Amino acid sequence: MTPIPPAARSRRIASPLSTSQMTTPLPYQDASIGDIIIRTSDNVEFHVHSRRLADASPFFADMFTLPPLPTTSSTEGPTITEKLAVDVSEASTVWSKILPLIYLAEEPPLDLADLRALIATGRKYGIPGVVGHARGPLYSPEFLDEHPYAVYALACFGGFEDVARVAARRTLKMSGCPRPAEAFEFVGGDAVCRLMRYREECCEAAVLITEVMNQADILLPCNPTSRGFSCSVPTQPIYFENDGWKSTYKSCIEYLDGLSKGLSHRPDPSLARHASLLTIIVTSVLSCATCRSTIYERCNTFAEQTEARIETAISQVSVQTVESGEYI
Numbered sequence: 479m480t481p482i483p484p485a486a487r488s489r490r491i492a493s494p495l496s497t498s499q500m501t502t503p504l505p506y507q508d509a510s511i512g513d514i515i516i517r518t519s520d521n522v523e524f525h526v527h528s529r530r531l532a533d534a535s536p537f538f539a540d541m542f543t544l545p546p547l548p549t550t551s552s553t554e555g556p557t558i559t560e561k562l563a564v565d566v567s568e569a570s571t572v573w574s575k576i577l578p579l580i581y582l583a584e585e586p587p588l589d590l591a592d593l594r595a596l597i598a599t600g601r602k603y604g605i606p607g608v609v610g611h612a613r614g615p616l617y618s619p620e621f622l623d624e625h626p627y628a629v630y631a632l633a634c635f636g637g638f639e640d641v642a643r644v645a646a647r648r649t650l651k652m653s654g655c656p657r658p659a660e661a662f663e664f665v666g667g668d669a670v671c672r673l674m675r676y677r678e679e680c681c682e683a684a685v686l687i688t689e690v691m692n693q694a695d696i697l698l699p700c701n702p703t704s705r706g707f708s709c710s711v712p713t714q715p716i717y718f719e720n721d722g723w724k725s726t727y728k729s730c731i732e733y734l735d736g737l738s739k740g741l742s743h744r745p746d747p748s749l750a751r752h753a754s755l756l757t758i759i760v761t762s763v764l765s766c767a768t769c770r771s772t773i774y775e776r777c778n779t780f781a782e783q784t785e786a787r788i789e790t791a792i793s794q795v796s797v798q799t800v801e802s803g804e805y806i
């Protein structure tokens with residue numbers, strides 16, 4: 479990767495070493511510290527050590543191969559140390575997050591916009607440590623649960639295949655895709671298409687589970703022959719390839735139809751336990767004392783087993799995430 483040079487090439491300016499400026503200086507704004515000034519687009523100057531930047535970034539290492547400027551002194555004023563000033567195109571909000579990482583200082587709070595800036599700026603200046611630092615925070619539940627699409631996009635942007643895979647899986651809990659311009663503006667179309675294809679395949683796999691293939695996967699009414707009376711709950715025959723025709727509650731078919739409809743656009747296994755769907759079954763069996771006595775336990779087991787079957791089906795869908803060279 480060829481780093482993009484700063485907006486304006488470095489130039490040398492004078493920086494006074496004044497003791498009055500050394501009282502409780504802001505981080506990296508103590509003029510007595512360092513031999514380099516990073517001057518941001520909003521004219522904030524960060525005083526840093528060239529050695530530290532050079533160790534972190536080959537780009538800066540090359541820049542600092544220039545011969546050092548001599549230290550001069552004045553008989554009427556404070557000692558003047560000339561520093562190399564590097565004008566960068568990023569704002570101070572970006573470099574105030576990057577510098578602590580380069581200096582291995584306490585990590586600043588990072589939101590998704592910060593992480594995007596870290597990845598973009600780290601790649602621009604060839605600072606792999608800064609780019610890589612964005613990986614860990616992307617795993618936080620705060621981001622994964624609330625913004626899985628954005629995390630997926632940032633993971634693709636940063637080349638974090640493991641994060642992208644987890645984020646793609648987490649998007650299945652979302653009913654739809656956010657506005658593309660908001661979450662995907664900095665990744666290539668291929669990454670977006672792969673995520674959408676993954677979701678579609680998961681939807682298909684999940685919906686297939688609602689098309690039950692054997693009687694163990696549905697709720698059966700109480701046995702009328704052994705108890706000498708007919709179950710009063712409305713039932714519906716259903717054919718199984720291995721078991722032939724069996725009766726199930728009509729409400730069980732309604733549950734499966736509703737679950738299928740939900741999974742067709744939101745392949746989230748936990749939908750199988752959704753109260754609105756289970757209520758359909760529970761309320762339908764109240765007319766039969768036998769069925770009613772066990773329905774809560776049977777419903778819970780049925781829902782958990784259905785959820786597990788959907789989970790298994792989805793886990794078998796592979797997601798292609800990051801491919802080399804897809805970045806924009």
Ligand SMILES: [Zn+2]
Nearest residue numbers: 700709766769
């Ligand atoms: Zn019954």
